[in-house]
Amino acid sequence: KAGVTQTPRYLIKTRGQQVTLSCSPISGHRSVSWYQQTPGQGLQFLFEYFSETQRNKGNFPGRFSGRQFSNSRSEMNVSTLELGDSALYLCASSLGTGRTGELFFGEGSRLTVL
């Protein structure tokens, strides 16, 4: 069974640009969640989607957005990039949410903003 796939794995952008990251969940998983990891702040929750609906959203500015498609694949977008957006962005998939939500993580997309 294929795991969670994130693309691209590495990318470099400049301030002011935008970026789109993709996450393909494990087949049959309907929940996808996104996280940002930085050395200073550690892991922080961004969004959670279930069956194309955003269930939860973390405390991030509106420049961070996401969506989930009917095949459960998810994308997140960051517009008007800032230096502080440099981070490892991780997604995780699960069958459900809450108590049924054992998480399976992708390898992450490492974003560097120059």
Added chain:
Amino acid sequence: KNEVEQSPQNLTAQEGEFITINCSYSVGISALHWLQQHPGGGIVSLFMLSSGKKKHGRLIATINIQEKHSSLHITASHPRDSAVYICAVRLATLMNGLTFGKGTHLIIQP
């Protein structure tokens, strides 16, 4: 104040030692996760708990809901257990994602 506190932040031990990592949280939760992250970034979910105790191989996780505390134990530790261990909780309030501890950096020396 961080809602999830882990201790210790750093731990170095000798191969074979019994390891305990602690996680305390301040609010009601619906589930607690223990995660493992090796250098390079990949995260593996070790356990998801809402009550009691779970065991997988040399790893044991316990949770005490009344005391708002969980522990992760590693028996017969091995250098390949060297990693960052992260506790994360899903708050009992609806419409909440995970809140993470800052992690415990574990090094097992041969």
